[in-house]
Amino acid sequence: MALKATVYKVNLSIADMDRQYYGDHQLTLACHPSETEERMMVRLLAFSLYASDELVFTRGISTDDEPDLWQRDLAGQINLWVELGTPDIDRIRKGCHRADQMVVMCFGDRAPGVWWDRLRPKVSRFDNLTVLHLAGDDCQSLRSLIARTMGLQVSIQDGQVLVTDGEHSAHVTPGLWLSASNCGASHD
Numbered sequence: 001m002a003l004k005a006t007v008y009k010v011n012l013s014i015a016d017m018d019r020q021y022y023g024d025h026q027l028t029l030a031c032h033p034s035e036t037e038e039r040m041m042v043r044l045l046a047f048s049l050y051a052s053d054e055l056v057f058t059r060g061i062s063t064d065d066e067p068d069l070w071q072r073d074l075a076g077q078i079n080l081w082v083e084l085g086t087p088d089i090d091r092i093r094k095g096c097h098r099a100d101q102m103v104v105m106c107f108g109d110r111a112p113g114v115w116w117d118r119l120r121p122k123v124s125r126f127d128n129l130t131v132l133h134l135a136g137d138d139c140q141s142l143r144s145l146i147a148r149t150m151g152l153q154v155s156i157q158d159g160q161v162l163v164t165d166g167e168h169s170a171h172v173t174p175g176l177w178l179s180a181s182n183c184g185a186s187h188d
Contacts, residue, residue: 141170
């Protein structure tokens with residue numbers, strides 16, 4: 001018998017002082033059986049960092065044609081393509097060519113550094129690519145907030161992110177490894 005996705009309900013309130021974005025979102029997240037809870041929380045963080053009324057979760061892990069999140073305009077043009085993990089160069093090329101902006105959010109301690117050292121010379125030509133890294137401790141901190149029904153408040157200021165459920169909180173700082181506006185950003 002095939003395993004089913006675990007469904008999480010999230011009431012998310014975002015105050016992003018860096019982008020001057022303030023919004024409330026009622027989200028339903030399906031955690032695919034092959035997806036860890038840690039990865040699901042990184043998806044939620046990525047949503048928070050780029051939140052808009054048009055940003056949506058896609059079928060992600062279960063399809064090769066879509067990223068984990070994307071934002072499309074009314075004409076169907078992809079404005080933002082967000083990938084999680086350590087995608088290969090073909091996947092990055094696809095996202096950069098199909099979208100106005102592509103973001104890769106890698107997470108963990110060991111594998112992302114090895115991946116980035118190997119990939120960095122190959123991606124410098126993509127001027128619409130941003131690469132963010134979330135350390136393993138930050139991922140564990142986010143994971144501590146997991147519940148089947150979550151009410152989370154996210155505050156973002158100066159690149160620092162505070163996620164709280166009113167009782168517990170996680171302070172995370174995504175590292176900027178490559179910026180779409182500054183292709184010379186370095187490894188943190």
